[in-house]
Amino acid sequence: MPEILEAEAARQALESGALGRRVETVHAPDAWFLKRGLTPEALTAALPARKFTSARRRGKLLLLDTSGVGRSRTPGPVLAMHLGMSGRVIVDDAEAGDPLVYASNRDVPEWRRFGVTFADGGEMWLRDPRRLGAVELDPDEDRLGPDAFELSRAHLDAVLDRSGAPVKALLMNQSKIAGLGNLLVDEVLWRASIDPTRPARSLDRDERKRLKRAIADSLRILGRRGGSHTGDLTSVREPDAACPRDGAILQRRTVGGRTTFSCPDHQC
């Protein structure tokens, strides 16, 4: 997916488009898409007559709080949506965020894996060609670490100290820090001049400072530009591409199980 920046764009679309509208009908044609025991029947019992009251996000997980039914003050369940590798949120036929670079942007009806119709006639859908996204109710939000936008220096230090994994694998581990994916981590490490294979706990004070800075900078700058694929590095990632900083031919490896681009000259 959709990493944290695309999830945030989707959250904003939900916030401006889906709140305060009464759910009338649930569409869950793909039971495989529902996770942790959730069924279409349970969704149909849970959502109609409720309104979405807030659109939150933790890492890449989208969270919609729901109202009580009628005058009831007791809130309903939390609806969680994950975009997987190719998911997009659609509210009233408007698509959230930038087109996905590696995923199809066509709108094939069968790709609409989950949705609701509102009482006012509008709709909200999750479209996902590859079916790696997910819908669940009342997720355990604490299975995720702190959101990358809220990352503190102390937390970063703590997770680095506890791991001997390649720093790239650690940064992509959602239970440690939530939201960074393959592209963002490549961009972050490139900006911080750190080799992706470096054992996490081997980073010294200065490197940790650069890493923290690079995470904040990457989120801010790529967020403004329009997504994970708009980075200085991530916009050139292809075989034989040159480092945008010093011109060296980029190295292409598998680190943490994912294709990884880095500069052999300035990342060490």
Place this chain on the structure above:
DNA sequence: GATGACCTGTGA
């Protein structure tokens, strides 16, 4: 902590 599986579309 590393590996492979999951599912399906796209482009070479």
Place this chain on the structure above:
DNA sequence: TCACAGGTCATC
């Protein structure tokens, strides 16, 4: 036809 894809999970 094949390799590859920005994620996550179970398994060794």
